[in-house]
Amino acid sequence: MTTTSERVSESLKRQVSQRVSQSVFDGSRLRVVLLVDVYDGAQQQFLEAYEQLCNQVASVPGHVSDQLCQSIENPSQWLITSEWESAPPFLTWVNSEEHVQMVRPLHDCVRDTRSLRFHIVRETGGPAVEAEAGERRLQTSPRIGDGLIRHALTFTVKPGSEEKVARILADYAAPEPRVDDTTRLCRTSLFMHGNRVVRAVEVRGDLLAALRHVARQPEVRAVEEALNPYLEQDRDLDDPDSARVFFTRAALPAVHHVTAGQESPDAVRxxxxxxxxxxxxxxLAELLARQDEAADDPQGPVLRSTIFQRDDIVVRLVDVRGGLDADxxxxxxxxxxAxxxxxxxxxxxxALGTDGSPRDAAPARLLTVARMDLVTDRRAPDA
Known part of the structure; x- marks a missing residue:
């Protein structure tokens, strides 16, 4: 039986598109690079924590191998690289509660980390690599980027507090978009669906630097503190471990994005x-990604589509001309x-209030259920 993932991979491999796009569903192997800055004197503690983590990760589905490297110039700097069969199993693991608990021992000895994820497009090597080339599914062509990183956070608030939360999130002053010479916050879009909040950001430059910059802004910190009494998951932003766990659990990564290559002044997000x-x-995210890849109608209503997914949370952000109800x-x-x-x-x-038969996916019915309420959509000047 051909799986959805395999169909998506084959479809994407056949297409050589010049549209701006990104996807975790290309089917090629994934290389994860983790840059780590270890506290002075904590190198042995870090090594022991890593060895424990390494033994646990070895049994995670989709994991292939990893390496731990220490800088020859600065022994406080370490590099962890890992290889995965593809991106989806890695994202499933890294966004899991199991991962949250697994990496806790590292936090006491690590000053800072930065994670980078790459699909393997080409590689060189000896006979072993060549012999496995047919099985290792390298990407056939690179994707075209636009320099933007897309990411989202999601969390739930206590039922009955939705209106108060919406007012809190709508009324704060926008943070300074410029982070440094290379990083800029371009757009923030905030929506609610019942008691679930989704905050999507577009960043040019370093995503982690942008998120830290925003978190330090007084107006943003005041909003986060005002939200605390209404959150279903307790947090203490003054406790680094509590804040780290909350935002790790709230991460909603972008798994697919495609841009039609056209602009419209009337487009609405x-x-x-x-x-x-x-x-x-x-x-479900794979199926929506396949649809977005196949859609190549210059006159179509969707100008941009970004799919965010974590566990069973699937959110699609679309820039549409003509409104949702028109088509x-x-x-x-x-x-x-089909x-x-x-x-x-x-x-x-x-959730649909139906018996799950094909007729129940009628566009009008699904639109009523899926539509999220806009709280705020802010674009930085000249973004």
């Missing part, structure tokens, strides 16, 4: 929350009956 069946979030099918990823049936099979019938 919308967010759609797809209620996935338990355990079907990744497959909801393409906006939702429902272009024909895709509607496939999508319906991955949706939670209880």
């Amino acid at each position: 919308h967010a759609l929350y797809y209620p996935a069946r338990e355990g079907c979030g990744l497959r 909801p099918g393409p906006v939702l990823g429902l272009t024909d009956r 895709r509607a049936a496939e999508l319906t099979a991955l949706l939670d019938g209880d």
Whole structure:
């Protein structure tokens, strides 16, 4: 049986598109690079924590290998590289509660970290590499980037507090967009779906530097403190470990993005929350990604689409001309009956208020359920 992931990979391999795009579903191997700055005198403690972590990671599905390297110039600097069969199993693991608990021993001996993730496009090597080339699924062509990093955070608030939370999130002053000479916060879009909050950001430069910059802004810190009483997950922003765990659990990575290559002054940003069946979030994100890759209509309503996914949380951010209601099918990823049936099979019938039959994925019905409420959408000047 051909899986959704395999169909997506083959479809993407056949296309050589000049559209701006990114995706974790290309099927090629993933290289993860973690830059680590260890506290002075804590090198042995760090090495012991890593060895314990390494033994645990070895049994994670999709993990291939890893290496630990220490700088020859500064022994406080370390480099961890790991190889994964593809990006989805890594993201499933790194966004899991298991990972949160697994890396806790490292926090006491690490001053700072930076994680970088790369699909392997080309490689050189000896006979072993050549012999495995047919199985190792290198990307056939590079994707075209636009210099932006897309990321989102999501969390839930106590039921009944939604209106208060929306007012808090809508009323604060925008932070300074310039982080440094190379990093700039370009856009922040904030939506709610029931008691779930989704905050999506677009950054040019260093994402981690931008997030830290925003967190230090007095107006943002005041908003975060005002939110604390309404959060379902408790946090203490003055406790580095508590803050780290909260934002790790809140991370909602972008798994796919495509831009049609056109602009429209009338385009409006919308967010759609797809209620996935338990355990079907990744497959649902893959299906939506396949639809976005296949859609290449210059006159279509969707100018940009970004899919965010973590566990069974699937959110699609779309810039649309003509409004959602004018032609909801393409906006939702429902272009024909076959895709509607496939999508319906991955949706939670209880959340839809339906029996889960193909007719229940009618665009109008799904749009009513999936549509998120806009709280604020801010673009930096000249972004």
